[in-house]
Amino acid sequence: MPENARTTVVVVTWRGVAHITACLDALAAQERPHRTLVVDNASDDGTARLIAEHPAKPEVLRLPRNLGYAGAIDAALRVVETPLMAWLNDDAVPSPDWLTRLEDALGPAAAAGSRLEDAEGGVQSLGVRLTPDGHGADTTRLPAFGFCGGAVLLRTDVLREIGGIPADFFCYYEDTDTSWRLRLAGHDLVAVPDARVTHLHGASSRPGSPAFHRWNERNRLLMLMRCAPAAIALRETARFMAITALLPFRENVPDAPNFRVRLRCRVLAEILLRLPATLRARRGITRRSTVGRHDVWRNWARACD
Known part of the structure; x- marks a missing residue:
């Protein structure tokens, strides 16, 4: 070196x-x-x-x-x-x-x-x-x-x-x-x-594949549980669960892996398995924080690019 x-x-x-x-x-x-x-x-x-x-x-x-x-x-x-x-x-x-x-x-x-x-x-x-x-x-x-x-x-x-x-x-x-x-x-x-x-975007992975969607859906929710205001994390987790429960009864469901009930159930199972460690991580993040979660969310969560 x-x-x-x-x-x-x-x-x-x-x-x-x-x-x-x-x-x-x-x-x-x-x-x-x-x-x-x-x-x-x-x-x-x-x-x-x-x-x-x-x-x-x-x-x-x-x-x-x-x-x-x-x-x-x-x-x-x-x-x-x-x-x-x-x-x-x-x-x-x-x-x-x-x-x-x-x-x-x-x-x-x-x-x-x-x-x-x-x-x-x-x-x-x-x-x-x-x-x-x-x-x-x-x-x-x-x-x-x-x-x-x-x-x-x-x-x-x-x-x-x-x-x-x-x-x-x-x-x-x-x-x-x-x-x-x-x-x-x-x-x-x-x-x-x-x-x-x-x-070369996606050269090492396969964007759009089932694994891609599984990691994206799971990790977004885990991130929110770790970092976001509690109300936001609960809202988005509940929304994901509700959409999953209603998918079998919907018509014209998009043909994408993240709309497959089995994949979404796997995401929820993995989140549940990781929940104790995720909550411990959230407490650690809170101890190290000097800026409020609501302040970060309010300042940076935006509807358009």
């Missing part, structure tokens, strides 16, 4: 053989010294060999099983020694000045988010907004409620102080949950539109 490196860039991969080389090449070309740590979620497609043979020789933390993005970031947080920690998707290709822009713009804030673009330069995300029903959604308008976890710089000590990563989320909503907890703890988050990253 370079002696003057302030940041460890954590790249999470799972079966990333088709795209991780471009990510590692871009990190090797960064202007700013840094440490690169690849967390391999037990890939079985040749990714491990590809990483080992890459000229940049990144450090590797190979997990015994796939813990998802959230679990891998949590594992990395346990070993990161630099004051700053960046999260980067393995299907993301940062510009050479990406880390420089983030480090220079961070200032006293706890996190600095990036500008994610598609291959044609169109903006995918400048951060995450919070909708009135408690969804986290990519936004192209600033200021943003939170950061997109595909490319972000955070203060390592602050991340640990607010309780780390919700590893049990597996993937999706770990960024919105973390952003929410940072807001509750009184920290600022900044967006850095000139910290540019080209992102």
Whole structure:
């Protein structure tokens, strides 16, 4: 690791053989010294060999099983020694000045988010907004409620102080949950539109798949139980339950996995199983908070992008 490196860039991969080389090449070309740590979620497609043979020789933390993005970031947080920690998707290709822009713009804030673009330069995300029903959604308008976890710089000590990563989320909503907890703890988050990253959205997952919808529906409700005002968490959980109960009696039900009763029942079962730990986490978040839940909700829950 370079002696003057302030940041460890954590790249999470799972079966990333088709795209991780471009990510590692871009990190090797960064202007700013840094440490690169690849967390391999037990890939079985040749990714491990590809990483080992890459000229940049990144450090590797190979997990015994796939813990998802959230679990891998949590594992990395346990070993990161630099004051700053960046999260980067393995299907993301940062510009050479990406880390420089983030480090220079961070200032006293706890996190600095990036500008994610598609291959044609169109903006995918400048951060995450919070909708009135408690969804986290990519936004192209600033200021943003939170950061997109595909490319972000955070203060390592602050991340640990607010309780780390919700590893049990597996993937999706770990960024919105973390952003929410940072807001509750009184920290600022900044967006850095000139910290540019080209992102192959969905290369490592399958947006629209049953697993995608299961994680999204489950983790949104778990996040609300952890971070939102109690009335909002109860309202949205009750709404999810009511829709689930009424689906068998509805006509013209959308043909999407999140409208399948079996999937929704599984979501509810998983939430019930996690409820004791979620309530303990909520109490811990409350102890660390300096800003009221209602204040964060009132300031950031917005109906449109």
